[in-house]
Structures are given as C-alpha cells and as structure tokens.
Amino acid sequence: MNIVAPADPELSSDDRFAGERLKLSPFHPRQAELNIRDAWSAWNGYKFADYYYEATYEYFCIRNTCGTYDICPMQKFLVEGEDALAMLDRMVTRDLTKLRVNRITYCCWCDDTGRMIDDGTIFRLDDNRYMLTCGSPCLAWLAKSALGFDKVTITEHTEQLAGLSLQGPTSFSTLKNMGVGDAVAELKPFGFTRVPFVGTELMISRTGFTGDLGYELWIDAEYALPLWDALYEAGEDYGIQPYGEAATNMARLEAGFIMPYMEFNEAPKTINFEHDQTPLELNLGWLVDFKKPHFNGRRALLEQKQKGTKQLLVKLDIEGNKPAEEAILYDSKGCRNQIGYVTSAMWSPSVKANIALAMIDTKALTGEIWAEIYHYKELRPYRKVAKCKVQDKPFWMPPRARQTPPGEF
Incomplete structure (x- = not known):
C-alpha cells in the first residue's frame, strides 16, 4: 500500500496565515468577474459561490438553458x-x-x-x-x-484536476458547438470519454447532480481557464450561465438526490447514537449488493435488512405552497404523535408542487402523514398543518436526461 498525500505548501515569514485562507479554484478568475453579488461560501477549504446573481434565476438556467457549477472542491x-x-x-x-x-x-x-x-x-x-x-x-x-x-x-488528486459541471437541456448543443459533439453524442449516462483539447486531454462524463441532461468536464488544473473560455464561447447562444450551491440544492432536491449534512451525517462525525444513517435507511438499498461475500458493514446491514429499518427516507408531496423546511411530521392532524422530520424542502418552480425529503418511522408509512409548517408573512409567524403524500418517483427526471443521443436546441 502506498498513500500519496498532498504536499504541505512552504510558507514565508510574511505569509504566516496562508494556510487559513480559502483556496481559489482554477476557475476563480472567471467566476469572480461574474459573481456580481460577491456571494461566496466555503467547501473543503475552497472559496465557493453560493450564488452569482440570484438563486432562482440560476435554477431556471439549469432547467431551461444550461449552466456551469464548479466541482473543483470535490x-x-x-x-x-x-x-x-x-x-x-x-x-x-x-x-x-x-x-x-x-x-x-x-x-x-x-x-x-x-x-x-x-x-x-x-x-x-x-x-x-x-x-x-x-x-x-x-x-x-x-x-x-x-x-x-x-x-x-x-x-x-483534488488540486491537480479541475472539474466543471455543465447541466441543462442545451448542454449537449454547447459541447457540440465547442467541437466535441461527435465524441459525446453516443455517451450514455454514467459513461465517459476523452478528447484532445489545447495540447492536453479533456475527460467528459455524462454525470451530474441535477436530474437533467448534463455532463462533467475534467481537465488538468493548468488548462482550466482555456476550457472555461472555450465552453462559454460555444455556449453564448445557448444561454450558458454559472450557478452556485443554492441553485444546485434546488435542482438536486427535485431529482430526489441526497445531500450530506441534510439527509445524512457522516458516521465518523456524529456523537449521538443513530444520529447517522445506513444506506437502507436512506432508501439506497439498491446500492447494497449482498451477493458480494464481504464488504465493510455487510453483517450489520444484512441484519438490518432482515429485521427491517426503524426509519426510511421518502419523497413527500405536501399540500399548499409553504415549504416544509425543518418541519416535524405527525400521524394525525392533531400533531400529537411525532413520526418523523423533513430533511429538505422547497416549492418547486418546475414541478409546481410543494416537495420534500423526509425521514419517517417505517411503521407509520402506511398511515396519514401531516407536516407542521411554520412560515412568515410580513414578519409575522404563522403555523400551518398540511397533509403529505409519499411519492415513489423523482419529482423531476425528464426523458432528455437519459436520451441517447441527446436532443439538440
């Protein structure tokens, strides 16, 4: 076994606090020009855009044209x-x-x-x-x-490899206009290919976190800016825009994708018993192959499968239009017996529905589910109890997400 960790940078005496500052993505010079709100957060030690102009606007770019999302901190x-x-x-x-x-x-x-x-x-x-x-x-x-x-x-390989997610219905047309359409036309979801680009190799995978047609572009960090410039020149007529974490969270919720620290806690970082989750509790049983003779956690997961999970992550369609953010769930309108809690929620602009992901007691899934929602109207708090319906399929997953070759715009 050989583990190669990133080398610690040498700090000069005049730069004692460099290690405390957020790192900049290889795409940062272009992103900084477009982040007119100067809305930054942090991800894995990188300066990272929460949004560039307005989250809902960026969300509609994902759904109607195409947008780019920096995945260098991944x-x-x-x-x-x-x-x-x-x-x-x-x-x-x-x-x-x-x-x-x-x-x-x-x-x-x-x-x-x-x-x-x-x-x-x-x-x-x-x-x-x-x-x-x-x-x-x-x-x-x-x-x-x-x-x-x-x-x-x-x-x-985090700092050496730059990653840029390109998502939305015009993403394929943008790549075709950039000159790599033939290479990606027959690329199926969860496939990738390599193409030459300005003297190096560009890897393109048909992957993403939005539930829509999309790709992820991977290139040596030193070529990040030429890639950005070529992509944005090719996408100028296809509505290309950058989007941040806020719009990503909206799109991934519509697709029913889980997010760390929202749907699940990483086990080594929890203190309280069962404040973390198993794949079975997260409704990811399809990721667990018990035909394998051994893998980390197999015995415990097999026992849980045989006994059944105490709780299960489900998708909810909630009446009304008030997002059930941080809502508590009950088995009756009287809100006496708590049966679960909402992990993520939003009013979906595309689905035109009040949607959520929620962790619910498994035994309560066959009965009524009610959400106790608190919301504000002109600075005054209001309480609403709304009926919920479990939904099996993703809220948003258009046919173009899997169509091969993708449609052009």
Whole structure:
C-alpha cells in the first residue's frame, strides 16, 4: 500500500496565515468577474459561490438553458495497482467487478456497523486504475481500507484536476458547438470519454447532480481557464450561465438526490447514537449488493435488512405552497404523535408542487402523514398543518436526461 498525500505548501515569514485562507479554484478568475453579488461560501477549504446573481434565476438556467457549477472542491483520488479493484470492492457496498472501463458507478461506503461514511462516484479509467470522487475529505478512510492490500497506490488528486459541471437541456448543443459533439453524442449516462483539447486531454462524463441532461468536464488544473473560455464561447447562444450551491440544492432536491449534512451525517462525525444513517435507511438499498461475500458493514446491514429499518427516507408531496423546511411530521392532524422530520424542502418552480425529503418511522408509512409548517408573512409567524403524500418517483427526471443521443436546441 502506498498513500500519496498532498504536499504541505512552504510558507514565508510574511505569509504566516496562508494556510487559513480559502483556496481559489482554477476557475476563480472567471467566476469572480461574474459573481456580481460577491456571494461566496466555503467547501473543503475552497472559496465557493453560493450564488452569482440570484438563486432562482440560476435554477431556471439549469432547467431551461444550461449552466456551469464548479466541482473543483470535490475530493478526487486516484486508486491504482493490481489490488485497486479488490480494495475498492471491499470498501464500497456495490459490486465493482461489474464496472467496465470508461464507465462510472454511484456508490457508498460504510463503517463496520453499516453507518454511512460517504457517497460518491467511481470512474474505471483502466484495468487497474480508478478515480473516486466524493464530497468530503476521505484520504484517511481510504488508507484504512487499503490495509492488507500491498499492490495499491492511493493519490489525492483534488488540486491537480479541475472539474466543471455543465447541466441543462442545451448542454449537449454547447459541447457540440465547442467541437466535441461527435465524441459525446453516443455517451450514455454514467459513461465517459476523452478528447484532445489545447495540447492536453479533456475527460467528459455524462454525470451530474441535477436530474437533467448534463455532463462533467475534467481537465488538468493548468488548462482550466482555456476550457472555461472555450465552453462559454460555444455556449453564448445557448444561454450558458454559472450557478452556485443554492441553485444546485434546488435542482438536486427535485431529482430526489441526497445531500450530506441534510439527509445524512457522516458516521465518523456524529456523537449521538443513530444520529447517522445506513444506506437502507436512506432508501439506497439498491446500492447494497449482498451477493458480494464481504464488504465493510455487510453483517450489520444484512441484519438490518432482515429485521427491517426503524426509519426510511421518502419523497413527500405536501399540500399548499409553504415549504416544509425543518418541519416535524405527525400521524394525525392533531400533531400529537411525532413520526418523523423533513430533511429538505422547497416549492418547486418546475414541478409546481410543494416537495420534500423526509425521514419517517417505517411503521407509520402506511398511515396519514401531516407536516407542521411554520412560515412568515410580513414578519409575522404563522403555523400551518398540511397533509403529505409519499411519492415513489423523482419529482423531476425528464426523458432528455437519459436520451441517447441527446436532443439538440
């Protein structure tokens, strides 16, 4: 086993606090020009756009034209060597032996008690070469998972590889106008390809976090600005705009995708018992392959499957138009017996519905579900009790999201 961690930068005596400052994405010079509200937050130590102009406007760019979302802060790890597949297959709950070269899979990994560590994607770059991406730093867990595997090298690749998500119905037309349409036309969801670009290689994957047609572009960090410029020139007539975390959260909720620190807590970071979750509780049972002889948490998850989960994450369609943010759920309109809580909620502009993700006691799913919603009107607080209906399918997942080749605009 060989772990290659990022080198610590050398600090001069005049720059003692450099390590405390937020890092800048390779795309930051272009993003700073467009962030007219100067609305920044932080993600994994990077300065990161919450929004550029207005969240709802950026959301409609995703749904009606196309937008770019900076995924440089996403953690990226290269896992290479003869033991790479065996090591990763033991770590994650999904069967990686089925993953072909130039394909990607969504997966999750757990501790020995079956509690979620994180979720992410794994790219099979070659026979013995993989890339894992996830939302939070994971090098320490990868190092623990590699114990006993001598022929594997794990390298953190976050700062070396720039990533830009391009999402929306005109995303394919933009890529075609940029000159890579032939390469991505037959690309199916969770596939990727490589194309030459200004003297280097650009990797394009048909992936995203919006539930719509979209791609993610991966390139060496030093070529980030040429990529941005070429993409924005190609997308000028297709309504291309940058969007931030606020619009991303709206789109991913419509698609029914989970978000760390909203739908689940990472197990190593919780203190209270069962304040973290298992994949089965998060309705991700389809990611857990019990046909595999062994993986982290298998015994605990199998026992939970046999007994049934105490709670389950579900999608809710809620009456009215007041978002049920942080709402408590009850089994009757009288709000006496609490049965769950809302994790994410919004009024969906595209679906024209009041939607939410919620963690609910499994035994209560066959009965009535009511949300106690508090909202403000002209600075005055109001309380409303609204009936909820469980929905099985994503709130938003248009056919174009999977259509191959995609339609042009």
